[in-house]
Amino acid sequence: MHGNSKAGSVSRLSATGAAVALAAGMLVTLGTPAAHAAAGATLPLTSVEAESATTNGTRIGPDHTQGTLASEASGRQAVRLNTGQRVEFTVPRAANAVNVSYSVPDGQSGTLNVYVNGTKLTKTLAVTSKYSYVDTNWIAGARTHHFYDNTRLLLGQNLQPGDKVAVEAANVQVTVDVADFEQVPAAAGQPAGSVSVTSKGADPSGQGDSTQAFREAIAAARGGVVWIPPGDYRLTSSLSGVQNVTLQGAGSWYSVVHTSRFIDQSNSSGSVHIKDFAVIGEVTERVDSSPDNFVNGSLGPDSSVSGMWIQHLKVGLWLTGNNDNLVVENNRILDTTADGLNLNGTAKGVKVRNNFLRNQGDDSLAMWSLYGPDTNSSFENNTVSQPNLANGIAIYGGTDITVRNNLISDTNALGSGIAISNQKFLDPFFPLAGTITVDGNTLVRAGAMNPNWNHPMGALRVDSYDSAVNATVNITNTTITDSPYSAFEFVSGGGHGYPVKGVTVNGATVKNTGTVVVQAEAQGAATFRGVTATGVGAAGVYNCPYPSGSGAFTLTDGGGNSGWNTTWSDCSTWPQPGQGNPDPDPNRNLAKGRPATATGSQDVYTPGKAVDGDANTYWESANNAFPQSWTVDLGSNEPVRRLVLKLPPSPAWGARTQTITVQGSTDGSAYSTVVGSQGYRFDPATGNTATVPLPSGTSLRWLRLTVSANTGWPAGQFSEVEAYRTP
Known part of the structure; x- marks a missing residue:
């Protein structure tokens, strides 16, 4: 079998994911000596986030909504440059080369001008959408993804820390995510x-x-x-x-x-x-x-x-047959449309270490025990960033496997940071056996909302997908930071209710997890020792069996745990990020980043574009087919008092009037009219914005806007729909 067909499996929880941790969206040096506590690769580069640099462009994000530019960016933020705009980086280390992660609109190509300390170089960076905007419609839940690409340049001079390198959009809109600076040694001679x-x-x-x-x-x-x-x-x-x-x-x-x-x-x-x-x-x-x-x-x-x-x-390396004792180290694997590396069965003694992977279209690193078990093999000290469809690291079956000291960040759509799973995809498959060691890993902004289930996947997932987990799974010395949803997930993702057993979580630091620390949805048991949590979004534990009645998950307190001793009480609803705490910003936009759907959309102008926080992107309904409806799930019933509807602020968007009906629902099924049909004027002279006051006492979770007419275009159009509690 050629390629990575495994992700074509249709499921409740599809296996996918991966990421590099760029802490706080700022600057990360990938060159720390590999002590036990230092996760990630030792590489000759330092990454600087565009959103932390100086720019006259527009910062986008943060956002975790599938299918948006910000959600696939490192740190979930980036900088959009229109022609003539630039972002200027402060060089963090001695360097003579730069690699830039970027995105341009679909179907477009161009160049980035490069300036060093204010002087424009004759060389430019080529940018293109040619390798982006990948569609995998045979994978359930996949949307257009893989928005970013990488482009590199030898600068022709040696720079020192504190020097300035700017990139400028020369002839096309460019979204700049991150720049890697490194000192490339002279070319080696012939042996x-x-x-x-x-x-x-x-x-x-x-x-x-x-x-x-x-x-x-x-x-x-x-x-x-x-x-x-x-x-x-x-x-x-x-x-x-x-x-x-x-x-x-x-x-x-x-x-x-x-x-x-x-x-x-x-x-x-x-x-x-x-x-x-x-x-x-x-x-x-x-x-x-x-x-x-x-x-x-x-x-x-x-x-x-x-x-x-x-x-x-x-795929970088799709490895079948005899690859015993293979060593894969010190490589960069970028912009693959599927896996970065997959040990596709029978591997023995393989070591994959100290590699840097960015922008994979499936699992960045995977072991899949098809035809024979992967045995005594390891993924160690790798840095994984921005897998945009699947897991950062995935172990599908195998015997005596080690996942140690890896740094994974910004997983997207269908995956976790690390997945330890018995999802087989094909037969003959060899389930998890022996001892599975998951030690010293750091997961940042890992985990995602699975669109097949409208339910999240944790930063670290143990999954009895197609058979019970009976191996010894030791998860030790883990750091999980800024997970948008849960930290640890135990699930039987195929819906069969198989148990997850033999798990010990020993030593973990969880910071700012969006919902819960433990998301338990399978029968089975795990022991937790020395797991400390701060900034928990909703509750310590969500313990609700799937399928209902399939058996409870037992959490044994082995001592030393703190900060997550509460339990989510209502198994009929999934906790939303921050739902358990007072809202730190009572004036926030309730719709931003929430799941959105529509009765139809035109090309790439999908429903999520109206809640991505970027007024330059927009949803457009199917043309010439009024009425058309757009719906957003706010996550919980909210006292919404005001809507702000926007179209792109560009003067190219002529003034128009849209006829809109506002409806709301508390159960996602029965909708009532909140504001009857009336026309709303959008005029670029006044920001292309319309405000819709809602009656006092309005409470809704699902907000629906139905457009029955538009004087400027034969479709419904919104670049942002904002919902506020304040009048």
């Missing part, structure tokens, strides 16, 4: 005795087809080194029969191979070592039947992959 691909006719200009030259060099260097000098090399088909050889480049910023299928082979005798170059593909969508991967299949035993830059592929 003695190696066989250069250019000696076999490879073209370093990237114009000619170098496939045959690579094959001949590999055959000639058997037992030795194939040298890939600085340059760009184009391969038009994959390499196979690769064994007992080292493929080595001058560095991942210098030696670049352009291909969407680098190695594709079902077996190898092994001892394959791939190091120090880049493989950049042209994968623009996800096709699970196509092996559009850096490595597809097997490298054979005792192999390694290190120092690689892997980008614009479907």
Whole structure:
């Protein structure tokens, strides 16, 4: 089987997720010595968030709503630049190179001008939507996603901490998320005795087809080194029969191979070592039947992959067959439309460590025990950021697996930061067995609202999806910060009610979790020791079996726990973030970031665009089909007194009148009219805003706006719908 077909499974809880923790949305140095308490990779770069930099653009977010630019951004915030606007970063470390994570509108491309200490460089950063806006309609609950991309540049000069680097939108709107600064060393020289691909006719200009030259060099260097000098090399088909050889480049910023299928082979005798170059593909969508991967299949035993830059592929490494004792370390895997790496069964003794992964379209790192158990393998000290459909790290079955000292942040849509699961997807599957060690991990803004169930997934999830969890699962020394929903989740996601047993949570710090510390929905048991929580949004524990009556989950207090001794009392409702505490901002917009639906929408102008906090994006209904309704779930019954309806403030939006009826519901089924049908004028001269007072005593959870006419366009249109308790 080629590709990552596993995510096509339709389910109550779909398995997906991943993330890098950029604390407080500011600056993170990925270069801390790997002590036990230091989660994440040691990498030669420092990331700076755009929202913490100086800008004349517009900051967007924070937002956790599926399908919005802010929700997929690192830190859930970014900066939108219109043409001529810029964001200026203060360089945090000695650097001569920058990599920028960005997004441009669908179907558009352009450039970012680059300034160093106020001087414009002749070089620019290319930006494009070509590799973004991925649709996976065969995955239940998936929406258009994968909005961001990465673009890099050698600056041609050495910068010091405190220097300034600015990027400016030259000819297209660009949303800038984060900039990575690093000091790239000089290109390495050719190893003695190696066989250069250019000696076999490879073209370093990237114009000619170098496939045959690579094959001949590999055959000639058997037992030795194939040298890939600085340059760009184009391969038009994959390499196979690769064994007992080292493929080595001058560095991942210098030696670049352009291909969407680098190695594709079902077996190898092994001892394959791939190091120090880049493989950049042209994968623009996800096709699970196509092996559009850096490595597809097997490298054979005792192999390694290190120092690689892997980008614009479907999967980085989709590993089947014999990959025993493989080491994957010190790599960057960016912008894949599916997994970053998947140990797809039978792996033994594999170590995946010290890698940086950003913007995966499925699990960033996964072990899936299909056809045979993954055994005695580990994911350690990896940094994972912005998986936009699935989990940061997912373990689907396997025996004696370790997940240690990883840093995961900003998971989205269908996943948790870490998932320990018996979801099988296909047979034969080998469930969790032996000891599963989950130790020293840090999860930031991890967990997401699952759209298939309208129910959240925790930052760390143990899931008896297709069979009972009977392994010993030790979760130790965990830090969970700013989870939008719960911290720990125990669930039988397939709806079969299988138990989750053998779990111990020993030592955890939970800060600012949106709803609960423990979300227990399966029968079974877990022991908790030394788990401390502060800033709990609703209650300490949600303990409600799924399916109803399938058996309770027993929480054993092993001592040393604090800050989460309350229980959510009503199993008929799911607690909303902050529901258990007084609202810190009584004047806040109740609709922002809440789930929105509509009777129809036009192209990318989806319902969530009207609650994303950005007045420049908008919902537009199906055209020429009045009436059309737009509905938002505020999460709980609220005394709403005032609505503010907006259209984009741009003067290009001419004045218009929309005829709107306001309705409300407390149960999501029966709606009553709050304000009868009347016309509301939107005029860019006055901000394209209309205010709708609601009668005193109005209480509603679901707010519905029905548009029956629009003098400016044959559809209903809102860029923001804001709901307030205040008149």
